[in-house]
Amino acid sequence: TSAPLVLGIETSCDETGIGIVRGTQLLANTVSSSMQEHVRFGGVIPEIAARAHLEAFVPTLRQALDTAGVTVEELDAVAVTSGPGLAGALMVGLSAAKGLALAAGKPLYGVNHLVAHVGVGLLETEGAAPAGLPPHTGALLVSGGHTEVLRVGSLTEDVELLGSTIDDAAGEAYDKVARLLELGYPGGPKIDALAAEGDPQAFRFPRGLTLPKFVGTAQAPGPHRHNWSFSGLKTAVSRAVEQFEQRGEPVPRADIAASFQEAVVDVLTAKAVRAATEHGLSTLLLGGGVAANRRLRELLGQRCEQAGIALRIPPVSLCTDNGAMVAALGAQLVAAGAAPSSLDIPADSSQP
Ligand code: KG4
Ligand code: ZN
Numbered sequence: 001t002s003a004p005l006v007l008g009i010e011t012s013c014d015e016t017g018i019g020i021v022r023g024t025q026l027l028a029n030t031v032s033s034s035m036q037e038h039v040r041f042g043g044v045i046p047e048i049a050a051r052a053h054l055e056a057f058v059p060t061l062r063q064a065l066d067t068a069g070v071t072v073e074e075l076d077a078v079a080v081t082s083g084p085g086l087a088g089a090l091m092v093g094l095s096a097a098k099g100l101a102l103a104a105g106k107p108l109y110g111v112n113h114l115v116a117h118v119g120v121g122l123l124e125t126e127g128a129a130p131a132g133l134p135p136h137t138g139a140l141l142v143s144g145g146h147t148e149v150l151r152v153g154s155l156t157e158d159v160e161l162l163g164s165t166i167d168d169a170a171g172e173a174y175d176k177v178a179r180l181l182e183l184g185y186p187g188g189p190k191i192d193a194l195a196a197e198g199d200p201q202a203f204r205f206p207r208g209l210t211l212p213k214f215v216g217t218a219q220a221p222g223p224h225r226h227n228w229s230f231s232g233l234k235t236a237v238s239r240a241v242e243q244f245e246q247r248g249e250p251v252p253r254a255d256i257a258a259s260f261q262e263a264v265v266d267v268l269t270a271k272a273v274r275a276a277t278e279h280g281l282s283t284l285l286l287g288g289g290v291a292a293n294r295r296l297r298e299l300l301g302q303r304c305e306q307a308g309i310a311l312r313i314p315p316v317s318l319c320t321d322n323g324a325m326v327a328a329l330g331a332q333l334v335a336a337g338a339a340p341s342s343l344d345i346p347a348d349s350s351q352p
Helices: 034-039 044-067 085-104 114-122 170-180 189-197 231-246 253-279 294-307 324-335
Strands: 005-010 014-024 025-033 076-081 108-112 139-140 147-152 160-162 283-287 309-312
Touching: 005 085, 005 114, 005 324, 014 044, 014 324, 025 324, 034 309, 044 085, 076 085, 076 114, 076 324, 085 108, 108 114, 108 324, 114 139, 114 147, 114 283, 114 324, 139 253, 147 253, 160 253, 170 189, 170 253, 189 253, 189 294, 231 253, 253 283, 253 294, 253 309, 283 294, 294 309
Parallel strands: 005 076, 076 108, 139 283, 283 309
Antiparallel strands: 005 014, 014 025, 139 147, 147 160
């Protein structure tokens, strides 16, 4: 039997993504973004995003099918993000997926957006794909809404939360600091680019929850040993910006961006590697929009190597929201013999 041919649909936020995979092989990943329509509001406007999905869906689907050189009839399954995300945006993708599945007589798999960010690490892209999920696998999931380190026993049920942010998500911190530096929205890629021109040692910004009372020892772990906090960092950046403004001096934006990024990435990687090591994990998957960050990819690579952990980082195009990650997870579910979803599955905007 050949690997399942699966189409994945992603519409949870502002990206209309259609991906096509055959097993762990990527055939197409077409993304249409409505980001430019949200920029002037400084954030994604749900109704605008939903309307944009409705307009972009069929052209994006056609392009992905053309690129992959396959027809809807040939598919083995249709996978779609059922949550979490913006309710109206999710409904457009789900409705389209149900229509396709019903008309073409294909099984439908509703998948969790966050698990898909992790599952995309199992595609054959940079390195050879492992056959299924390796034993003792963990994930560092860093997006606009989530910052979590997980033990991933299976992509369907056995997922254990080892640590998470207690306030802002890493991507949220990037977006807020970008606003403070007047870099515009979305902030992550802008800070990433500006940081390349700055000195990461110019400012020593706080690394949240790293004091001994929070971390404890290996024998007696503190309450926040594997957790993060980014709100104090954001406040420290805000205070630094204010000091330059009050003195009437130009704000050294590049140095602040580089030092902020260094603080985020230092504490993200240190705690993820420690959590993975202490839980006996030998493979770590990096996923979510912030996984596109150059410094995070670099430092996590170094620290995983030192700790003897095999790291799988998807190419940048598969880190931000896309349909290939949904297709990749769908193919894993088909291969594992998971039951398809019913055609009445709802959009679950707050799915855990
Ligand atoms: O996963 P994602 O595309 O959407 C959510 O599911 O949240 O993540 C979006 C987040 C945003 O906060 C964005 O600023 C951040 O990922 N991001 C980055 C980079 N590219 C996107 N953060 C840091 N560096 C980047 N290069
Ligand atoms: Zn996402």
